[in-house]
Amino acid sequence: MALVGKKFLxxxxxxxxxxxxxxxxxxxWISMKVTLYYCLASLALRFLLGLAAAFYITSKAFKGKxxxxxxxLLPYIIPGAIHSYVWLSMLEPDYxxxxxxxxALNLPPQSWTYERLTxxxxxxxxxxxxxxxxxxxxxxxxxxxKEYYEISDIYGASRxxxxxxxxxxxxxxPLILTLILIFKEDIDDFTYAYMFTGxxxxxxxxxxxxxxxxxxxxxxxxxxxxxxxxxxxIAIIVFVLTLLQLKMSEVRG
Amino acid sequence: MSKMxxxxxxxxxxxxxxxxxxxxxxxxxxxxAWLFVTAFSATGSPYLEIPKEVTLDxxxxxxxxxxTKGIAGYAAHPIYMSRWIANSLFIGFATMIITIVLSAPAxxxxxxxxxxxxxxxxxxxxxxxxxxxxxxxxxxxxxGKLLGLIDNLLGTAIVIASGTIPTQIWIIKGFFxxxxxxxxxxxxxxxxxxxxxxxxxxxxxxxxxxxxxAFLSFxxxxxxxxxxxxxxxxxxxxxxxxxxxSIFVHNPGEIGLAIDYGSACALSVxxxxxxxxxxxxxxxxxxxxxxxxxxxx
Numbered sequence: 082m083a084l085v086g087k088k089f090l091x092x093x094x095x096x097x098x099x100x101x102x103x104x105x106x107x108x109x110w111i112s113m114k115v116t117l118y119y120c121l122a123s124l125a126l127r128f129l130l131g132l133a134a135a136f137y138i139t140s141k142a143f144k145g146k147x148x149x150x151x152x153x154l155l156p157y158i159i160p161g162a163i164h165s166y167v168w169l170s171m172l173e174p175d176y177x178x179x180x181x182x183x184x185a186l187n188l189p190p191q192s193w194t195y196e197r198l199t200x201x202x203x204x205x206x207x208x209x210x211x212x213x214x215x216x217x218x219x220x221x222x223x224x225x226x227k228e229y230y231e232i233s234d235i236y237g238a239s240r241x242x243x244x245x246x247x248x249x250x251x252x253x254x255p256l257i258l259t260l261i262l263i264f265k266e267d268i269d270d271f272t273y274a275y276m277f278t279g280x281x282x283x284x285x286x287x288x289x290x291x292x293x294x295x296x297x298x299x300x301x302x303x304x305x306x307x308x309x310x311x312x313x314x315i316a317i318i319v320f321v322l323t324l325l326q327l328k329m330s331e332v333r334g
Numbered sequence: 335m336s337k338m339x340x341x342x343x344x345x346x347x348x349x350x351x352x353x354x355x356x357x358x359x360x361x362x363x364x365x366x367a368w369l370f371v372t373a374f375s376a377t378g379s380p381y382l383e384i385p386k387e388v389t390l391d392x393x394x395x396x397x398x399x400x401x402t403k404g405i406a407g408y409a410a411h412p413i414y415m416s417r418w419i420a421n422s423l424f425i426g427f428a429t430m431i432i433t434i435v436l437s438a439p440a441x442x443x444x445x446x447x448x449x450x451x452x453x454x455x456x457x458x459x460x461x462x463x464x465x466x467x468x469x470x471x472x473x474x475x476x477x478g479k480l481l482g483l484i485d486n487l488l489g490t491a492i493v494i495a496s497g498t499i500p501t502q503i504w505i506i507k508g509f510f511x512x513x514x515x516x517x518x519x520x521x522x523x524x525x526x527x528x529x530x531x532x533x534x535x536x537x538x539x540x541x542x543x544x545x546x547x548a549f550l551s552f553x554x555x556x557x558x559x560x561x562x563x564x565x566x567x568x569x570x571x572x573x574x575x576x577x578x579x580s581i582f583v584h585n586p587g588e589i590g591l592a593i594d595y596g597s598a599c600a601l602s603v604x605x606x607x608x609x610x611x612x613x614x615x616x617x618x619x620x621x622x623x624x625x626x627x628x629x630x631x
Binding site for chain 2: 133134137152153155158159160161162163166167168170171173176177265268269272275276291292295296299305308309311312313316319320323327
């Protein structure tokens with residue numbers, strides 16, 4: 082599709098023109114930058130939250146692990162359209178819960194849905210998606226034999242030592258796999274960005290994720306070929322990551 | 335010295351642990367609590383508060399009151415919100431049926447037959463399944479328009495199914511791989527053909543697996559947002575996801591107290607029921623599938 086012009090039936094072959102146009106488009110690079118920021122920030126947050134939650138639901142110290150796992154899993158289960166609108170109302174500038182809490186703590190309220198849009202979307206994405214990291218890491222953590230910890234207890238190892246020398250090496254491959262999985266999911270995230278931005282793009286496309294940019298280009302500016310070229314560039318990135326992921330799972334098993 | 339450090343460090347570890355746990359719980363539960371509370375409260379508001387009275391009004395309103403607001407720019411006539419639930423159910427079940435009908439025979443063939451280029455085909459199917467939505471979105475829209483599937487619930491279901499089938503073929507193949515061949519050989523001796531064996535022997539044996547695939551594909555139809563967004567234009571045919579979006583998508587500064595939060599929350603409580611039921615019924619299997627261990631035992 083990206084190789085042809087605007088019309089599908091009465092098309093004219095334009096070669097790589099759409100790709101050249103996309104790669105020399107300044108807004109494309111702006112939204113690429115926004116997407117990279119979004120992906121890296123939510124990668125870090127989702128991963129850390131997931132790791133913390135995985136430790137809680139697999140540790141012996143806490144009671145009621147089953148209930149806790151179920152609660153931690155809830156945001157991941159419910160449909161994606163709900164995630165964004167629940168957070169739209171939580172982050173509502175005048176009446177939303179987050180700004181109320183900020184005011185109660187004497188902190189300045191933010192206009193989350195407009196000026197801090199990217200940060201808001203990151204918050205939603207983390208809330209909705211950290212459970213993926215939690216699931217993968219929890220299954221990796223439970224597969225570590227308990228004897229390793231018992232032996233290190235006999236020698237009086239500290240928690241940090243046990244984490245660094247036993248846990249980390251044994252969950253290394255699941256860790257990398259999780260990172261790849263999360264990055265792949267984030268790079269074509271669309272729903273949250275769409276729900277927070279709406280049908281028309283913000284001026285200068287300054288908060289567009291790349292998928293939303295493709296959508297707006299195609300359906301607001303009617304440049305389908307351009308949108309497809311952008312989409313195909315994403316597909317190539319994801320394809321490379323997928324090959325990496327398959328390689329990783331081969332190494333592991 | 336180190337012993338003392340340990341004495342201080344170990345309890346403080348636990349305290350920090352509980353603080354992080356509490357923060358995590360607050361982060362996870364506050365939005366959900368808002369959703370649930372607002373659905374049952376008489377005055378819908380965008381902030382979390384303890385409701386003065388608990389009512390089922392919001393749920394009743396979904397089925398009895400007509401809803402008039404549309405996406406800005408589209409003229410809308412009043413419709414019942416319950417219509418959206420029916421549409422979502424239709425898309426979900428249609429996706430389920432299409433997926434099962436197409437991917438069960440494919441999975442069977444890939445599991446039992448040996449032909450040239452089988453590995454290549456399997457890898458290709460897997461890679462197609464991992465194709466990002468951003469790249470598929472526009473070609474699907476164009477193709478749908480060409481085939482007249484735009485603004486059509488069945489067309490939407492077909493497009494969603496085209497996205498779910500590759501993964502489901504792999505899952506189903508995994509199930510079939512674990513059914514012993516001897517059962518089939520028995521059937522052949524008794525004079526069954528390939529198709530007869532599939533329908534009378536193999537499919538019943540793979541029943542639980544098929545149920546999981548069915549529920550998974552139902553969920554991907556039920557919860558899908560992007561495909562209906564690009565395929566459906568008239569408000570009569572909205573699934574719940576688009577309906578919720580049409581209530582909430584805003585131009586900057588437009589959102590506020592004007593939104594009917596009560597019925598929107600009630601609608602989304604209804605929207606969450608099937609996924610939650612399905613997840614907790616099949617948790618063990620679903621976790622394995624999510625983790626990418628496509629072979630399920």
